[in-house]
Amino acid sequence: MPENWPPPFQVRLSQRAKRILVSIHPKRGLEIVTPKRISTQQALNIVHQHRAWIEKKLQAQRHPATHTDPAWPTHQPPLHIHLPALNEHWQLLHRPTTTARAQLHIDSAQHQLTFSGEGEQVWSLLQRWFIAHTKLQILPMLHQLARAHGDPLQGSGARWNHTRWGSCSRAGRINLSARLLWLEPAEVNYVLHHELNHLHHFDHSPVFWQSLEARLPGALSLDRGIRHAHKRASFPAWLKLV
Ligand SMILES: [Zn+2]
Structure with a gap:
């Protein structure tokens, strides 16, 4: 970027400006706003004086903060x-x-x-x-487990949820995150049992955990295991972006 120095700029006269200002307009670009006429050389001097600030701002404009990965969103899906x-x-x-x-x-x-x-x-x-595939492949497992355990499951769905693997409403509806597709089969099974167990215990009380461990021995250690699943190598980097 430094080779593009100085960047194109324009001088704009403004009666309302109390002093000379340097600004970067989203469409007009770099501007020097001044209450009185200045020469091209004066304008250039001002641009040079504010070089560090101007470069930082222009850089931020090219790569807005919402796109922390510079390749996003133009990068292509994996093979x-x-x-x-x-x-x-x-x-x-x-x-x-x-x-x-x-x-x-x-x-x-x-x-x-x-x-x-x-x-x-x-x-x-x-x-x-991914959501449709979760509905097609994982929701039937949920309903099968509910039948086998006599859980009062009232409905189910799948979403793209970043923060939770699953959730259970008071009305008895369970929603699963399509990100479950990147957990191990035993861990998916655990999440299904966890949510189904909420149909009996609507909290994370010691009774909930005891009941969960009784219906699925090893549940507690599986629960610890999936907390940082997104840091695993099997969790693709692109998954964090979508
Ligand atoms: Zn829970």
Whole structure:
């Protein structure tokens, strides 16, 4: 960036300005706002005086803070997705098309996801697929366990939840995070038991944990294990971005 110094700028006369100001406008770019006319050389001197500040601001404008990963959102999806929960390996194929709209074609028999389009659009399609896949593959396990244990499950769903693996409402509805797809099968089983146990104990009291350990021996150690699951190598870096 320093080779682009000094950046293009304009001088804007403003009656309301009390003194000379340097500002960076989102559309107009670098501006020197001044109450009285100044020469080009004077303007250039001002730009040089504020160099550190101007460079920092221009840099921030190019990479807004919301995009902490500079590759996001223009980076492309991975070539391969492993879902430990289901021990599935999916291949991702990019098919360039002339239409601007991103598309995702799912071949469940071949475990192939073929997509067209770029960046964020593809990610939102994939995210929707992860949720649909959770509903298709993991929710039946939840209902099967509920039947086997006589749990009063009233409804279920899946979402893209960053903060919780699952949740249980007072009405008896359980929602699962599609991120469960990246846990180990035994851990998914644990989360299902944990949420189902809330249908009997709506809190995290000692009674809840005793009851959970009784229905699933080893539950407590599984609970400790998944707290930092997102730091594992099997948890792909791109997953933190979507
Ligand atoms: Zn809980």
